[in-house]
Amino acid sequence: MNAFEKAWVLVTSQDPMLQNIVKTTLEMAFSSSAIALLLGVLIGLVVAYNDFPGKKIVVVIMRTLMGLPPVVVGIVVYILFSGTGPFGHLKLIYSVDLMIIAQVVLITPIVAGMTETSLSPLVDRMRPTLKGLNLSLPKKTALVLFEGKYQLIAVYLFAFARAISEVGAIQIVGGNILNKTRTMTTAIALNYNTGDFSLAVALGIILLAIALGVNLVAGLLQIGLKKRND
């Protein structure tokens, strides 16, 4: 059986184990990308809009953090949240919640950096208007976000792609526990270890199909927004 056939059999068989893995994957990817989007856009916007001493340094730091190695983030989060760590009493080790925390640490700098880069020209253009209109801070923010919606959808898609495809950090903090913290990527890594290559590729195909679905929806949204603007 080739990988495509296996993927099809898996999807149509309604295997409860696969359903659980997909559920965990989606929960982890949607939650972490949404939280990271919220935090990252806020940070990116603050840096893009304001002029302050040392801004260049902040931007450089932000862009450096975009390259945080997932395994290192995984180990640090693992140490902090282990039973013997400072946050051990929260009992989050080997849980989906801790996987989301690790992902937020990884993805927020990416969202912040991309927001800052993509919204800076827009913010620079809008600054005189915003100052002239003398709007309240929430209204100003809303206006900038509305004008930058295309860029932000692209930023979100990137954050989601990172969240759903990441394996190094969540493997460590989640422990790849069956029916609890096993996601599609950690299952793929496990199937590689157990020699089930075609099953691993089949899971990869399903993962890509999910990513395609999310991208299609976002694409429709972008087209829709554009047509309404025209």
Place this chain on the structure above:
Amino acid sequence: MKKFTAFALVLLLVLSLVTFVACDPETPDTPDAPKVVRISTTTSVNDSGLMAYLQPYFEAQTGYKWEISSAGTGAAINSAKYGNADVILVHSKSQEEAFVSAGFGRKVEGYDAERVSFMYNYFVLVGPTADPAGASDAEGVKAAFSAIATGEHTFISRGDKSGTHTAELKLWDASLGLTNDPATSATYTWYVSAGQGMGACLTMANEQGGYCLTDKATFLSYKNHADGDKLPGLSILFEQDDAMKNTYSMIAVNPDAPFVDSVTGEALPAGTVTIDTTAADVFINWMNSETARTLIAQYGIEQYGASLFTVIE
């Protein structure tokens, strides 16, 4: 074109709603939180499928769920030292003894020692079927390893401080000076310190025509895979030497162990780390029950024609 936007928005909303409803962790099927035993084990036990095979029997008979995280023996033991496991199931005597003598083991009532050895199998030396080193003709396993070193034939080492890695290091001639420090093999071009799991190392040995020390369970599961032979170039060249005996033990984690803060390294006050001793007892007792022993002894016969583990009487 408002319709179009509305459609896309509704689709996105429905998608996220479905996800969040489906993933709501606050809707447990049972009112009581399930009793859980946290097991830290090695890849060879988990990847051979043994634990997945035992799990439904264990959960049905004890009412406990088990949560298994698997890594090399070194990492599996470390996870317990970090307070993340109630019980460990590993296969490296020296590392287990160090774990117990450091105070991390707990004697379960009815057992003689902290370390409960309950099953074994043999490591096997695998390599290219043509066997250029002549390992299969050697008098003992140490002679076979010497032949590989002398002929400078490619050898794939786990290189990850796992139980298999520890066992492999004991089989080399002492004059080679190989330890689990990768620097000791730096000058040996034939010695590949892969730093990967058992399956990945076997695949590498198969590709490169190298030798490899493996647990028999993983090797057989690759050889007799449903998709066909995953290691067509490799054969078992040497087995059943006493030096290759691979014993698996369980150790319950001591809640009063000298845990140290994982950030500062300072001693933690007693009771900081939560270890479920009842859960560990249930697990160890069940693994030693007649049911489990029979199941373990039968594991592999149907699929590979031979049992993969022998239960210790």
